[in-house]
Amino acid sequence: xxxxxxxxxxxxxxxxxxxxRHAGVSDAVVSWVVNGGPKTVSEATAARVQDxxxxxxxxPNSTARALALGSTTMLGLVVPDSTNPxxxxxxxxxxxxxAARGYALLTISAGSDAAVELRGVLDLCDxxxxxxxxxxxxxxxxxxxxxRRGVRTPVVLVDSAAPHPGHLTIGxxxxxxxxAVTDHLLTVHDHASVALVIGDTTDVELDGRQSGWLRAxxxxxxSPGAVERAPFTRxxxxxxxxxxxxxxxxxxxxxxxxxxxxxxxxxxxxxxxxDVPGDLxxxxxxxxxxxxxxxxxxTTSRQPVEAMAEAAVAAVLARDLPYEHRTFxxxxxxxxxxxxxxx
Amino acid sequence: xxxxxxxxxxxxxxxxxxxxRHAGVSDAVVSWVVNGGPKTVSEATAARVQDxxxxxxxxPNSTARALALGSTTMLGLVVPDSTNPxxxxxxxxxxxxxAARGYALLTISAGSDAAVELRGVLDLCDxxxxxxxxxxxxxxxxxxxxxRRGVRTPVVLVDSAAPHPGHLTIGxxxxxxxxAVTDHLLTVHDHASVALVIGDTTDVELDGRQSGWLRAxxxxxxSPGAVERAPFTRxxxxxxxxxxxxxxxxxxxxxxxxxxxxxxxxxxxxxxxxDVPGDLxxxxxxxxxxxxxxxxxxTTSRQPVEAMAEAAVAAVLARDLPYEHRTFxxxxxxxxxxxxxxx
Numbered sequence: 001x002x003x004x005x006x007x008x009x010x011x012x013x014x015x016x017x018x019x020x021r022h023a024g025v026s027d028a029v030v031s032w033v034v035n036g037g038p039k040t041v042s043e044a045t046a047a048r049v050q051d052x053x054x055x056x057x058x059x060p061n062s063t064a065r066a067l068a069l070g071s072t073t074m075l076g077l078v079v080p081d082s083t084n085p086x087x088x089x090x091x092x093x094x095x096x097x098x099a100a101r102g103y104a105l106l107t108i109s110a111g112s113d114a115a116v117e118l119r120g121v122l123d124l125c126d127x128x129x130x131x132x133x134x135x136x137x138x139x140x141x142x143x144x145x146x147x148r149r150g151v152r153t154p155v156v157l158v159d160s161a162a163p164h165p166g167h168l169t170i171g172x173x174x175x176x177x178x179x180a181v182t183d184h185l186l187t188v189h190d191h192a193s194v195a196l197v198i199g200d201t202t203d204v205e206l207d208g209r210q211s212g213w214l215r216a217x218x219x220x221x222x223s224p225g226a227v228e229r230a231p232f233t234r235x236x237x238x239x240x241x242x243x244x245x246x247x248x249x250x251x252x253x254x255x256x257x258x259x260x261x262x263x264x265x266x267x268x269x270x271x272x273x274x275d276v277p278g279d280l281x282x283x284x285x286x287x288x289x290x291x292x293x294x295x296x297x298x299t300t301s302r303q304p305v306e307a308m309a310e311a312a313v314a315a316v317l318a319r320d321l322p323y324e325h326r327t328f329x330x331x332x333x334x335x336x337x338x339x340x341x342x343x
Numbered sequence: 344x345x346x347x348x349x350x351x352x353x354x355x356x357x358x359x360x361x362x363x364r365h366a367g368v369s370d371a372v373v374s375w376v377v378n379g380g381p382k383t384v385s386e387a388t389a390a391r392v393q394d395x396x397x398x399x400x401x402x403p404n405s406t407a408r409a410l411a412l413g414s415t416t417m418l419g420l421v422v423p424d425s426t427n428p429x430x431x432x433x434x435x436x437x438x439x440x441x442a443a444r445g446y447a448l449l450t451i452s453a454g455s456d457a458a459v460e461l462r463g464v465l466d467l468c469d470x471x472x473x474x475x476x477x478x479x480x481x482x483x484x485x486x487x488x489x490x491r492r493g494v495r496t497p498v499v500l501v502d503s504a505a506p507h508p509g510h511l512t513i514g515x516x517x518x519x520x521x522x523a524v525t526d527h528l529l530t531v532h533d534h535a536s537v538a539l540v541i542g543d544t545t546d547v548e549l550d551g552r553q554s555g556w557l558r559a560x561x562x563x564x565x566s567p568g569a570v571e572r573a574p575f576t577r578x579x580x581x582x583x584x585x586x587x588x589x590x591x592x593x594x595x596x597x598x599x600x601x602x603x604x605x606x607x608x609x610x611x612x613x614x615x616x617x618d619v620p621g622d623l624x625x626x627x628x629x630x631x632x633x634x635x636x637x638x639x640x641x642t643t644s645r646q647p648v649e650a651m652a653e654a655a656v657a658a659v660l661a662r663d664l665p666y667e668h669r670t671f672x673x674x675x676x677x678x679x680x681x682x683x684x685x686x
Contacts, residue, residue, distance in 0.1 A: 014493060057492045057493050074449075074470075082425070082431055082434065082435055083428060083431040083432050083435055083632070085426060085428070085431075088425055088426040088428075088431045089426050091425065091450075091452075092425055092426055092452045095450070095451065095452060099459075099463065099466075104449050104466060104467065104470060105449065105450065106417075106447050106448065106449055107434075107438070107448065107450050108438065109434075109435045109438060120442065123442075123447060124447065127417075127447060149400050150357060150400055234632065234633075234636045238636075263636050264636065266638070267636055267638060270638050289426070289577060290577075290633065293577045293581075293606050293607065293610055295609070295610060295613050295638060
C-alpha cells in the first residue's frame with residue numbers, strides 16, 4: 001500500500017481517483033466537492049477532500065466539468081482590430097471583468113475579411129462559450145448569420161452607435177461626446193466651423209458622431225465644415241487630413257471619429273508645415289493613452305471603457321438579456337491640440 | 344413520421360440524433376464522420392452524413408469532442424500588456440497562426456501583479472489547452488510554478504532574450520539589432536556616444552539589447568553613454584528621457600529598448616525644447632506601426648513578429664519540443680528621428 005499519493009495518471013497529472021484514495025472517499029464525492037454539487041457532502045468530508053486536493057496539487061479536468069455543467073466558463077470577444085489601442089484597452093477591460101467572475105476570454109481580431117470573421121465567430125460558438133461580445137462593425141452582419149444558423153449563444157453588441165433589433169447594445173453617448181468637443185472648438189476657440197473625419201464603413205444615419213457634430217454647428221448657428229470619410233486607422237486619418245488640408249478652403253479646426261485618425265491628421269498637418277493648434281486645432285474621440293503622448297497632446301472625448309466592458313460582461317452572463325440600447329457618457333479631456341493648456 | 348428534421352434538442356440546436364435520423368444511420372456513425380474516427384465508415388455513408396450535416400445546419404458539441412479527442416484545439420497566450428502595440432501586434436499574429444491550424448486562442452494580458460498572472464495561467468492550463476505561449480517577463484517565474492504543480496501543458500517562451508533551461512525559447516536577435524542601430528548612430532551620424540533607455544525588470548546579464556549597445560561602442564572604440572532603466576511604457580520612456588536630458592552631460596543620441604519608450608523620449612525632448620534629430624537623435628527597438636506615425640518618425644530595429652509568432656505556434660503544437668533558443672534577425676528601418684530621410 002506504499003503507492004505514492006501523486007502517482008501520475010494517463011496524462012502524468014494527479015487524478016480524481018488519487019484524491020479519492022487519499023481522502024478515503026469515492027470518486028463521486030471528490031467531484032461533488034470540486035464542482036460544488038450536484039449532491040452536498042458533510043463539512044468534515046469536504047474539508048478532507050479539499051485537504052487532499054491541496055496536498056496532491058490536484059487540478060480538475062475542466063473539459064469534463066464543462067460537459068457536466070453545460071458551461072465552459074468562457075466568453076468570446078470579437079473586435080475589428082485589436083492593434084487599435086482603443087480596442088486593445090477594451091479587450092483588456094473585458095478580460096478583467098470576465099476574470100473577476102471566473103471566466104476566460106477567447107478573443108478574435110477580425111480584420112477586414114468578413115468570411116474569415118464569420119468562420120471565427122462560428123468557431124467560438126461551437127466551443128460552447130457562455131456568451132459572445134461583438135463590437136460594432138463586426139456585429140450587425142454576424143448576428144444575422146448566427147440567427148440563421150440556429151446558434152443560441154447569448155450576444156451583446158458593444159461599441160454600438162444605435163439600437164439593434166433583438167439585441168442588447170452598449171456604446172458611448174457619441175452624439176453628446178462629439179457635440180461637446182465640437183461646441184468647445186466653436187465657442188471657446190471661436191472657429192467659424194469644424195471639419196469632421198469620420199469612418200467610411202458606418203451607416204451615416206446611425207453614426208451618432210456625425211449627428212453630434214451637426215448639432216453643435218446648428219446650436220451655434222454655423223454652417224458645418226467639410227466631411228472626410230476614412231478607415232478608423234492612422235493611415236486613414238492621415239489621408240483624410242491631407243485631403244482636408246490641401247483643399248481650396250482649408251479648415252482651421254477638425255474633429256475626428258477616433259484617436260488613431262487624429263494621430264494621422266497630426267502627421268498630415270506637420271507635413272503641410274502647419275502648426276497645431278496655431279494653424280489647425282485638432283480634437284478626437286476615444287481618449288486612449290496614445291492620444292496623451294502625441295505632440296501636442298490631443299483634446300478628446302474619452303470613452304468610459306472600464307464601465308462599458310463591465311456592463312457588457314455582466315449583461316452577457318445574465319439569463320434574460322433585455323433588448324435595449326445603453327449609452328455611457330464620455331468625458332471631455334482638454335489638452336493642447338485644441339488650444340487649451342500646455343504639453 | 345412527419346417530425347421536422349430540424350426539431351430542436353434541449354439547447355434549441357440541431358442534435359447528432361437529428362442528423363442520424365435524417366441520414367438513416369446510428370448516432371455513433373455520425374460521431375465517427377464528424378470527428379474523423381475512431382472507426383471509419385464507407386464513402387457513401389460519410390457523404391450521406393455530411394449531406395445531412397449541411398442540410399440541417401448541425402454544429403457538433405466541441406466540448407464533448409474535446410473530451411473524446413483529448414484536445415481542446417485551444418492555445419493560450421500570456422503577454423505582459425496587450426495594450427503595448429508590440430504585444431498587440433504579436434497577439435494578432437499568434438491568433439492568425441493558430442486559426443490557420445484550427446486553433447482558437449485564449450489570451451491573458453498579465454499586468455504587473457504576479458499572483459493574478461499565475462492564477463490566470465493556471466486557469467488556462469486547467470482548461471486543457473494544447474499549448475501555452477508565454478512572453479518574457481512573464482515566462483521565467485511562471486514556468487517554475489507550473490513544473491512544481493505538475494502541469495504538463497507544452498510551453499514555448501517567446502520574446503525571449505536568452506535560453507531558459509528545459510524550454511524552447513524564441514526571440515529577436517536583440518543583440519545584433521541594437522548593435523546595428525547604435526552603430527548607425529555612431530558611424531553614419533558621428534555621435535561620440537549613445538545613451539540607452541532599457542527595461543527595469545529584465546536581468547541585465549541576459550538582456551541582449553544592453554550587450555548589443557555595449558558592443559557597438561566597443562567596436563567603434565567609444566565610451567558608452569549613460570544608461571537609464573524604466574518600464575517598457577510611454578511614461579517609463581518619458582521619465583527616463585527627462586532624467587537623461589536634464590543631466591549635466593546631455594546626450595546627443597539615445598536608443599531605447601522599445602518603441603513605447605522612444606515615444607516617451609520624444610515627448611521629453613519636446614518639453615525640453617529640443618529638436619529631434621537636430622539636438623537629439625532617437626532610435627528604438629520593435630518597429631510597430633505607432634513608431635512610423637510619431638513626429639519625426641522613428642528609426643528602429645524592426646522585429647519579425649509574423650515569423651516569430653508562426654514559429655511559436657508551430658513549435659508548441661509539435662510533440663517533441665527541443666530545448667533550444669531560436670533567434671530571428673531584426674531589420675534596421677531608417678527614418679527621420681536619427682537624421683536620415685524625411686518625415
